[in-house]
Amino acid sequence: MDLYEEFINVSKTLNQQLAIVPVLYGSLGLEKVTQVDFSPQDIDILVPLAFLEEKWELLKDTMEQLNYTLVDVNEHEFIKNESKIGFAFIEDLVEFADVDYKSLKVFEESGAKYYLLTISDYLKVYTKSLQDGYRRTKNNNKDLHKLEILNRLLHDQTR
Numbered sequence: 001m002d003l004y005e006e007f008i009n010v011s012k013t014l015n016q017q018l019a020i021v022p023v024l025y026g027s028l029g030l031e032k033v034t035q036v037d038f039s040p041q042d043i044d045i046l047v048p049l050a051f052l053e054e055k056w057e058l059l060k061d062t063m064e065q066l067n068y069t070l071v072d073v074n075e076h077e078f079i080k081n082e083s084k085i086g087f088a089f090i091e092d093l094v095e096f097a098d099v100d101y102k103s104l105k106v107f108e109e110s111g112a113k114y115y116l117l118t119i120s121d122y123l124k125v126y127t128k129s130l131q132d133g134y135r136r137t138k139n140n141n142k143d144l145h146k147l148e149i150l151n152r153l154l155h156d157q158t159r
Helices: 003-018 026-034 056-065 092-097 119-130 133-138 142-157
Strands: 023-025 043-047 069-072 077-080 083-089 105-109 112-116
Touching: 003 026, 003 043, 003 056, 003 083, 003 112, 023 026, 026 043, 026 112, 026 119, 026 142, 056 069, 092 119, 119 142
Parallel strands: 023 112, 043 083
Antiparallel strands: 023 043, 069 077, 077 083, 105 112
16 A cells, blocks of 8 residues: 555544644655655654644544554554554654744645644754654654755755
8 A cells, every 4th residue: 555645535534524724744745745765654744732632532543444453552652454554643854953834834635634844944853853863763864864965955946
């Protein structure tokens, strides 16, 4: 199953059932924005914090309707066949990386609406994540490679 197609299917359901316009995040979002193959292993989705707290059961039930199984409640991670989806909250973009999530552009594809970060937003995110010891260890400095590509793309855009 193509991860991006699966994201579109999940987004469509989130749009319709929970009135959520999610953010495509992580390597899959970065790949969509840059058109560079980062071989994403999972789908990272940002949703409003309320859906990870007081409305968690609604999100969990919706994912279970899509045949996903909750595998890690702390990481809000679900799995179905080869597709793994992790949820985090959109509001963290401001605090974590100074990204204004309220100004993200809405994209629409196959009836699904979602947000994408820009290249400069991703630059902020990966710069910040490199300072995070957990991510640096967990990702074996893959973020450094992403940063190099983002800097080059941003440089090319401003020429």
